[in-house]
Amino acid sequence: MRATVFESGPLPGGRARRVTTAGRTLDNGQHILVGAYTALLGMMRTAGADPDRLLLRLPLELRYAQGFRLRAPALPAPLHLAVALMTASGLGWRERLGAVSFMQAMKKKRFRVEDHVSVATLMEAHGQAGTIGKYLWYPLCISALNTLPQFASANAFLAVLRDSLGGPRSASELLIPRVDLTALFPEPAAAWLAEHGGEVRCGSPVRDLEALRRDYSHVILAVGPHQLEQLLPGLAGDYTYQPIYTVYLKFPAQVKLDLPMLGLSEGVVQWVFDRGQLGGEAGLLACVISAQGDHQQMQQDELATACHHELSAVLGALPMPEWTQVIAEKRATITCSPGVKRPGPGTPLPNVFLAGDYTDPEYPPTLEAAVLSGIRAAQLIA
Numbered sequence: 616m617r618a619t620v621f622e623s624g625p626l627p628g629g630r631a632r633r634v635t636t637a638g639r640t641l642d643n644g645q646h647i648l649v650g651a652y653t654a655l656l657g658m659m660r661t662a663g664a665d666p667d668r669l670l671l672r673l674p675l676e677l678r679y680a681q682g683f684r685l686r687a688p689a690l691p692a693p694l695h696l697a698v699a700l701m702t703a704s705g706l707g708w709r710e711r712l713g714a715v716s717f718m719q720a721m722k723k724k725r726f727r728v729e730d731h732v733s734v735a736t737l738m739e740a741h742g743q744a745g746t747i748g749k750y751l752w753y754p755l756c757i758s759a760l761n762t763l764p765q766f767a768s769a770n771a772f773l774a775v776l777r778d779s780l781g782g783p784r785s786a787s788e789l790l791i792p793r794v795d796l797t798a799l800f801p802e803p804a805a806a807w808l809a810e811h812g813g814e815v816r817c818g819s820p821v822r823d824l825e826a827l828r829r830d831y832s833h834v835i836l837a838v839g840p841h842q843l844e845q846l847l848p849g850l851a852g853d854y855t856y857q858p859i860y861t862v863y864l865k866f867p868a869q870v871k872l873d874l875p876m877l878g879l880s881e882g883v884v885q886w887v888f889d890r891g892q893l894g895g896e897a898g899l900l901a902c903v904i905s906a907q908g909d910h911q912q913m914q915q916d917e918l919a920t921a922c923h924h925e926l927s928a929v930l931g932a933l934p935m936p937e938w939t940q941v942i943a944e945k946r947a948t949i950t951c952s953p954g955v956k957r958p959g960p961g962t963p964l965p966n967v968f969l970a971g972d973y974t975d976p977e978y979p980p981t982l983e984a985a986v987l988s989g990i991r992a993a994q995l996i997a
């Protein structure tokens with residue numbers, strides 16, 4: 616079977632792509648993967664994009680400028696997690712034990728609760744909303760679901776916990792791209808497709824689904840839900856969206872973090888990544904702000920200044936950045952709320968299928984969900 620990909624943008628990658636702006640090559644947003652993303656990692660290998668070379672693999676370590684630190688030791692699962700939780704700094708004994716029993720309780724429930732439950736409600740019910748919530752569960756929820764805990768689906772969060780912290784040790788490892796996002800997978804995938812008789816046509820928006828249906832035996836609409844509305848109205852559901860802001864600050868080359876990724880908890884910045892340690896320019900820091908918040912009301916230069924001040928407060932006085940760049944993805948993902956509609960791969964049209972991060976039945980809108988959905992649609996066709 617041969618496949619043709621029509622991509623409206625000038626290069627492949629969609630919401631995970633390289634952007635060139637003011638002569639600089641950046642990503643549209645800092646992305647992070649976990650070892651549990653097995654479908655994505657498998658797809659990378661198929662496309663000849665070696666994850667071991669293209670991704671920096673780190674043992675699970677969450678370190679905050681404010682002192683909290685959790686690190687998984689090199690022990691088999693589930694010991695690695697139990698020891699990580701029991702030795703986390705910045706937590707009392709009661710909270711450490713509470714976190715271990717929370718994971719055990721969720722395991723007993725097979726990581727599922729009633730559909731209407733939010734992450735915040737779940738955490739409050741299990742005594743996990745204190746310091747452990749502030750530094751572990753809520754940041755994980757915001758990073759994985761791009762939705763604030765009070766609005767986020769507990770079941771989508773639990774699916775991620777089941778496969779990452781609840782899985783083998785490798786599943787909780789953090790994988791950070793060492794190359795730009797278009798080089799990470801879309802370009803190798805396009806090359807693989809070309810070798811197998813297919814093609815990626817960039818700058819080719821699809822406007823007429825009926826024409827496509829006449830020309831091709833099967834069509835997979837792998838677009839964002841708001842884009843689907845134009846091609847096949849009424850199918851996607853009435854979603855709300857969450858933003859992700861990435862604020863790049865370029866400092867002199869000697870400015871670096873002690874580790875590739877550091878958490879912040881007192882201002883707008885949630886995570887800061889040292890791109891110099893990730894194959895990028897030395898001195899380039901990327902601040903990530905996921906989900907909705909007051910930062911959306913700020914002008915871009917105001918936001919960049921706020922990030923600069925917050926970084927200076929925790930890293931020691933930093934010089935003025937040589938340049939800054941704010942990339943605001945306003946529709947980064949759908950709001951992953953309890954009971955949000957997931958349309959699945961089928962459509963009323965017999966040869967038209969859906970794929971995309973919002974269509975996965977249980978995973979939050981992530982790269983893994985996008986890959987899983989593509990595999991599911993292709994399997995239906997096959």
Ligand SMILES: Cc1cc2nc3c(=O)[nH]c(=O)nc-3n(C[C@H](O)[C@H](O)[C@H](O)COP(=O)(O)OP(=O)(O)OC[C@H]3O[C@@H](n4cnc5c(N)ncnc54)[C@H](O)[C@@H]3O)c2cc1C
Pocket residue numbers: 621622623624627628629630631643644645646647648819820821822837838839842846859860861944946947948970971972973980981982983985
């Ligand atoms: C800033 C940011 C940070 C993120 N961080 C993470 C992260 O750390 N980890 C993670 O797992 N996920 C992260 N995500 C989410 C992840 O990027 C998405 O879940 C994933 O890229 C969605 O892939 P998709 O194929 O479903 O949709 P998209 O990537 O949106 O792909 C849809 C494609 O369809 C094209 N298109 C639309 N309409 C048409 C048309 N009519 N004709 C032709 N082409 C069309 C679009 O141009 C686009 O390329 C992040 C997203 C953003 C924006």
